[in-house]
Amino acid sequence: xxxxxxxxxxxxxxxxxxxxxxxxxxxxxxxxxxxxxxxxxxxxxxxxxxxxxxxxxxxxxxxxxxxxxxxxxxxxxxxxxxxxxxxxxxxxxxxxxxxxxxxxxxxxxxxxxxxxxxxxxxxxxxxxxxxxxxxxxxxxxxxxxxxxxxxxxxxxxxxxxxxxxxxxxxxxxxxxxxxxxxxxxxxxxxxxxxxxxxxxxxxxxxxxxxxxxxxxxxxxxxxxxxxxxxxxxxxxxxxxxxxxxxxxxxxxx
Amino acid sequence: xxxxxxxxxxxxxxxxxxxxxxxxxxxxxxxxxxxxxxxxxxxxxxxxxxxxxxxxxxxxxxxxxxxxxxxxxxxxxxxxxxxxxxxxxxxxxxxxxxxxxxxxxxxxxxxxxxxxxxxxxxxxxxxxxxxxxxxxxxxxxxxxxxxxxxxxxxxxxxxxxxxxxxxxxxxxxxxxxxxxxxxxxxxxxxxxxxxxxxxxxxxxxxxxxxxxxxxxxxxxxxxxxxxxxxxxxxxxxxxxxxxxxxxxxxxxxxxxxxxxxxxxxxxxxxxxxxxxxxxxxxxxxxxxxxxxxxxxxxxxxxxxxxxxxxxxxxxxxxxxxxxxxxxxxxxxxxxxxxxxxxxxxxxxxxxxxxxxxxxxxxxxxxxxxxxxxxxxxxxxxxxxxxxxxxxxxxxxxxxxxxxxxxxxxxxxxxxxxxxxxxxxxxxxxxxxxxxxxxxxxxxxxxxxxxxxxxxxxxxxxxxxxxxxxxxxxxxxxxxxxxxxxxxxxxxxxxxxxxxxxxxxxxxxxxxxxxxxxxxxxxxxxxxxxxxxxxxxxxxxxxxxxxxxxxxxxxxxxxxxxxxxxxxxxxxxxxxxxxxxxxxx
Numbered sequence: 001x002x003x004x005x006x007x008x009x010x011x012x013x014x015x016x017x018x019x020x021x022x023x024x025x026x027x028x029x030x031x032x033x034x035x036x037x038x039x040x041x042x043x044x045x046x047x048x049x050x051x052x053x054x055x056x057x058x059x060x061x062x063x064x065x066x067x068x069x070x071x072x073x074x075x076x077x078x079x080x081x082x083x084x085x086x087x088x089x090x091x092x093x094x095x096x097x098x099x100x101x102x103x104x105x106x107x108x109x110x111x112x113x114x115x116x117x118x119x120x121x122x123x124x125x126x127x128x129x130x131x132x133x134x135x136x137x138x139x140x141x142x143x144x145x146x147x148x149x150x151x152x153x154x155x156x157x158x159x160x161x162x163x164x165x166x167x168x169x170x171x172x173x174x175x176x177x178x179x180x181x182x183x184x185x186x187x188x189x190x191x192x193x194x195x196x197x198x199x200x201x202x203x204x205x206x207x208x209x210x211x212x213x214x215x216x217x218x219x220x221x222x223x224x225x226x227x228x229x230x231x232x233x234x235x236x237x238x239x240x241x242x243x244x245x246x247x248x249x250x251x252x253x
Numbered sequence: 254x255x256x257x258x259x260x261x262x263x264x265x266x267x268x269x270x271x272x273x274x275x276x277x278x279x280x281x282x283x284x285x286x287x288x289x290x291x292x293x294x295x296x297x298x299x300x301x302x303x304x305x306x307x308x309x310x311x312x313x314x315x316x317x318x319x320x321x322x323x324x325x326x327x328x329x330x331x332x333x334x335x336x337x338x339x340x341x342x343x344x345x346x347x348x349x350x351x352x353x354x355x356x357x358x359x360x361x362x363x364x365x366x367x368x369x370x371x372x373x374x375x376x377x378x379x380x381x382x383x384x385x386x387x388x389x390x391x392x393x394x395x396x397x398x399x400x401x402x403x404x405x406x407x408x409x410x411x412x413x414x415x416x417x418x419x420x421x422x423x424x425x426x427x428x429x430x431x432x433x434x435x436x437x438x439x440x441x442x443x444x445x446x447x448x449x450x451x452x453x454x455x456x457x458x459x460x461x462x463x464x465x466x467x468x469x470x471x472x473x474x475x476x477x478x479x480x481x482x483x484x485x486x487x488x489x490x491x492x493x494x495x496x497x498x499x500x501x502x503x504x505x506x507x508x509x510x511x512x513x514x515x516x517x518x519x520x521x522x523x524x525x526x527x528x529x530x531x532x533x534x535x536x537x538x539x540x541x542x543x544x545x546x547x548x549x550x551x552x553x554x555x556x557x558x559x560x561x562x563x564x565x566x567x568x569x570x571x572x573x574x575x576x577x578x579x580x581x582x583x584x585x586x587x588x589x590x591x592x593x594x595x596x597x598x599x600x601x602x603x604x605x606x607x608x609x610x611x612x613x614x615x616x617x618x619x620x621x622x623x624x625x626x627x628x629x630x631x632x633x634x635x636x637x638x639x640x641x642x643x644x645x646x647x648x649x650x651x652x653x654x655x656x657x658x659x660x661x662x663x664x665x666x667x668x669x670x671x672x673x674x675x676x677x678x679x680x681x682x683x684x685x686x687x688x689x690x691x692x693x694x695x696x697x698x699x700x701x702x703x704x705x706x707x708x709x710x711x712x713x714x715x716x717x718x719x720x721x722x723x724x725x726x727x728x729x730x731x732x733x734x735x736x737x738x739x740x741x742x743x744x745x746x747x748x749x750x751x752x753x754x755x756x757x758x759x760x761x762x763x764x765x766x767x768x769x770x771x772x773x774x775x776x777x778x779x780x781x782x783x784x785x786x787x788x789x790x791x792x793x794x795x796x797x798x799x800x801x802x803x804x805x806x807x808x809x810x811x812x813x814x815x816x817x818x819x820x821x822x823x824x825x826x827x828x829x830x831x832x833x834x835x836x837x
Contacts, residue, residue, distance in 0.1 A: 028614045030623055033606035038597050041558065045593035048562060052569045052585055054736055101608055109604040109619075112539040127535055174609045183688060184603060184619045184628060242691040246535065 007060035011046045018042045109175075110189065111206050113196045119220060124199075128246050129192035133229045140233065147234025150227055154219070163239055173215050180239050187241040194232045194243075198223070283367035284778045292364040293780040294792065297762075299360055301755050301796045302803075303353035305476075307430075308469070308754070309804075310350050311423045312477025313343045314394070315470075316511045318416035325409050335504060337401055339481055340416075344398050345811040347391070349803065368769045375449050375456050376433055383429050390422035427473070428466050435461035437770045438761060439533040447773040460533035464526035465761075471515050471522050476750055478512030483747035484808055486740035489733075499733030505743050506571060512746070513564050513647070517640050517710075520557075521703050528696075530764070537771070541764045548786055549760055551602045554632075556753045558596035561639050563746050565592060565646045570739040576728025578653035584645075591642045598635035603627030625688070633699045634684030637706050641676060644710055648717060655724035665720045669713045676709035751800060755793035763789070 003009050022030060022038050030038075050060040067073050067080070115127045133143050152161075158177040160166040165179030178185050186194060196204070202214030219228065236243055287295040317339035324332025361369045373380070397415040404412035440447075442455025449456060485505035492498040531538035540546060569585050572578035601623055607615065615621065625631060648669075659665065683698040690698075765771045767781040775781075784792075 026622060028621065029611070030620060031605050031607040031611040031615070034601065034620075034623060037555075037600055041593055041596050041600065044559075044562060045589055045596075048566050049586065049589055051738065052566060052589075053573055053582065057736075101610060110539070112536045115536060171613065174612060176612055179619070182619050182621070182624060184624050187691075188628070244691065245693050 006063065007050045007056055008063045011050050011060065014046050014049075015039075015042060110193075113193050114206065117196055117200060117204075119199055119225065124195075126192045126196045129190075129195070130246070131191040131195075131229050131232065131243075133226070133233060143230045144233050144237045146227070147230035147232070148238070150223065150231040151234050151238075154223070155231070158215075163235065175214055177216070180235050180241070183241070186235055186239070186243070188244055190246055191229075191232050191236075191243045192246075194235070195228055198228050198231070281366045283365075285364045285366070287360070287364050291780060292360070292778070296357070296360050296364065297792060298796050298799075299353060299357045301758055301793070302800055303350065303357050304758060305751060305754065305796075305800045306346050306350035306353055306803075307427075308473040308476045309480055310343045310346050311427055312473030312475070313339050313481060314416065314420050314423060315474055316478065317343070318413065318420055320507070321416055322413055325413055331503070335507060338504065340394075340398050340401075341811060342481060342484060342808065344394065345807045346804070347394065349807060351387075365769075368774065371447065371770070371774050372433060372436075375436065375443065376453065378453050379429055379432065379457070383426065386422055386426050386429065390419060390426060393419035393422060424470065427469060428462075429457075431465050431469060432457040432459070432462055434761070435459050435465050437768075438765060439530065439537075440770050440773050443773060447770070460529050461526065464522070464529045468519070468522040468526050471519050472754065474515040475512045475519060476754060478508045478510075478515065479743070479747040479750045480508075480804065482506075482508030482512060482743045484508075486743040487805075487808075489740050490737060495733055502574075502733045502735050505740065509564060509567055509743060509746070512750075513643065516560065516564070517643065518707075520636055520640070521707075524699065524703075534771075537764055540766070541760065546760060546763065547603065549756065551600060552786075552790075553753065553756060554596075554599040556749055556756070557636075558592075558600060559749050560746060560753075561643060562589075562592055562596065563742050563749070565589075565643055567739050567742045567746075568646045568650045570736050570742070572650060572653050573736065574731040574734045575650075575653040576731075577655075577726075578650075581649045581653060584649060588642050588646060592639055595635040595639040595642070598626045599632050599639075601626040601631075628688075629699070630684050630687030630695060633687075633702055634680055637680040637702045638677060641673060641680070641706055641709065644713070645673060648713060651717070652721055652724075654727045654730060655721050656727060657720045657724050659720055659722075662720060665716050669716055672709050672712045676705045679705040748797065748801065751797050752793060755797055756789075759789045759793065 004013075019039060022035050049056075051057040067076055113126045115125070117124050117126055134140065151159075156167055157169050158165075158167045158173070159180065160170065160177070163180040165177045165182075167177060170177050180186050197216070199218065199220040201218035202216040203218050205214065223231070232243075235241075284292065286292060317336045320332050320339065321336035324330065324334075324336060361372075393415055397412065397419050400412060400415065404415070436456050436459050439460035440456070441459035442450055442453070444450050482505045485501045485508055489498055489501040489505060492501060527538070527542070530541060542550070565588065572581065603619070603624070604627075605620060605623075619627070657665070680702045683702050687695040687698050763783050766783050767776050768774065769776050
């Protein structure tokens with residue numbers, strides 16, 4: 001197979017195969033933004049590969065050069081002169097044409113929590129705060145059970161009975177409800193962070209988290225302090241995750 | 254060069270006049286408005302430019318003196334020439350640095366009087382020290398540069414000591430300036446109202462101080478190396494003779510080698526800095542890593558990925574000028590694959606840019622599979638493996654034209670490969686295991702990963718050096734025959750690193766958000782908002798362009814004087830074509 005020896009063909013093959021892998025082997029499909037990032041890296045690597053020694057670089061350029069100047073390649077040249085602008089035009093069209101879809105969003109999913117919040121009129125420390133209900137180890141099962149009930153009554157419709165963010169209502173919302181099974185949500189957050197998020201919900205998110213249209217309700221008027229801690233304990237218990245601990249700050253502030 | 258002296262005198266005068274300024278300031282407005290572009294942009298641009306120049310003139314002498322020592326001990330005139338060449342570059346940039354520093358000071362005094370008064374109330378004693386250090390530094394560098402011929406021969410040791418001394422002064426200056434900057438990020442030693450509680454030392458020795466000192470020191474070496482290499486590349490591309498080409502090829506190689514060696518440890522220093530910022534204030538830590546700055550780290554990852562692939566590429570291209578390197582060509586594709594995959598992992602964002610449809614298909618804001626690549630465990634693993642691969646590239650380059658004559662070479666190589674493999678296994682193991690433990694434990698794992706990689710580097714080199722002592726050569730390095738595209742790579746590396754420095758400066762400054770001094774002195778100006786990343790990127794790009802324009806101009810000026818007295822000066826460049834067996 002002489003064709004496979006050609007550097008140009010090799011480069012094209014690597015690009016195509018990687019594209020197919022990224023496009024079809026990753027399930028659910030990767031977002032376009034990530035796909036283009038990956039393809040950009042592959043392209044860079046391919047260019048480095050074909051040009052990392054001079055023989056290969058010459059071999060890579062030869063067919064392109066030939067296409068540009070060889071008298072015998074006139075037809076190909078003409079074809080390319082038509083096809084390439086058309087492709088570019090098509091690309092420009094897809095970029096410019098209006099889509100019935102909101103543009104992609106870039107949001108900070110876990111913004112920095114405030115140091116303290118107002119909870120039912122009193123100051124409540126978030127930074128460094130711990131779940132007071134964990135002090136009494138014997139009572140933990142009781143709290144978890146109570147939390148389970150709170151969850152089913154209030155949260156399940158959105159966050160799902162498997163805590164995977166696939167509740168009945170979930171499809172209507174953007175951003176979708178948090179998936180607590182995902183190691184990137186509650187597993188990397190402190191319980192006090194959750195307390196803040198549950199008490200203040202979407203409306204309580206800081207400015208830096210914009211554009212933010214979260215439907216996560218603010219629960220501070222409906223659940224008591226104890227109930228919020230209980231449902232938090234349930235979230236960790238049911239998913240088998242551990243809350244993140246605060247680092248022992250040896251610190252000034 | 255008289256300009257530098259004048260500027261220094263000016264700075265010193267200003268510093269001595271400051272208490273008077275401070276009294277005045279009490280009646281002054283808190284802010285003034287810089288015409289047209291606004292005060293913040295003015296300060297930002299000048300500070301970044303000043304920092305670029307300062308990093309260059311502090312970074313280059315560090316390796317210049319090491320190279321001088323190598324030349325002195327090995328009696329190889331090439332190194333002495335190279336060291337002189339490096340110091341020449343520093344020297345050319347010296348007055349511009351001082352000028353920009355003075356300009357920055359004027360901007361602070363004039364446009365941020367309240368802020369400056371506050372900083373002075375804390376740091377006034379250090380201004381004196383700073384001015385004195387600057388004098389000392391300037392004079393030693395002058396002596397070092399102009400005394401090159403005078404202090405040669407048996408007096409060379411004095412000359413080398415001058416180089417060391419100027420580095421000590423330079424580092425002290427850096428540390429002092431860092432204390433002001435880090436105090437703004439993580440103030441210490443002050444009470445609620447912001448007044449100094451005890452001595453100024455507590456304010457100097459704040460949380461971020463040591464980590465920034467270390468981080469900047471290393472980064473300055475990288476930066477100096479890349480700029481010097483870019484300079485060499487520039488000269489290489491414009492060279493008319495093979496001789497000249499050989500010389501600048503070699504200079505570029507050394508510059509890149511220096512940059513790469515320091516660059517490999519830079520991520521660790523950055524990690525330490527991040528840890529200390531967390532320790533100082535968790536909110537700030539979260540803002541930095543997970544909050545509005547989280548995208549900044551993706552851009553950083555892309556830039557660093559480019560730096561990694563670029564410097565490896567340069568090494569691979571460089572192998573072409575080494576007879577005997579063909580043996581190692583086959584390692585290039587696998588190394589490239591590891592680098593590319595590492596790059597992808599590192600650049601995978603945790604929270605992705607998604608459309609609603611994509612978010613629905615993913616079943617949440619985090620991708621169920623790619624999401625695993627977005628967290629620290631994966632990224633630390635990727636970067637450690639990339640470091641290991643780069644190191645491997647270098648080891649192969651080093652032995653490209655040598656065949657070891659030692660009887661134990663088989664065992665030696667086997668052990669080396671085993672050590673590298675073991676380090677890779679340890680890194681990967683802790684990377685994967687990190688997903689199964691809570692985050693506090695996971696953070697500890699990264700230390701094991703780093704230790705494994707550093708240990709591997711040390712062990713492999715400890716075997717490599719004796720193994721290739723007195724090795725048979727398969728041919729001399731044909732300096733100057735490297736493909737010209739490699740030189741463009743050197744230039745790209747320098748630009749990328751400069752841009753990266755600007756970005757990190759924005760991160761350091763931006764985490765203070767609407768504070769001049771975090772938690773102590775609020776920014777009450779109209780420009781207190783933290784700019785968006787896109788805006789910051791534009792500013793950084795423009796400043797980077799200006800920096801390179803200035804640098805080209807200054808180096809061109811330096812070249813002019815060289816033309817005038819070609820040969821007359823004692824530093825006729827020694828012949829290099831053919832090179833030596835040993836480099837670096």
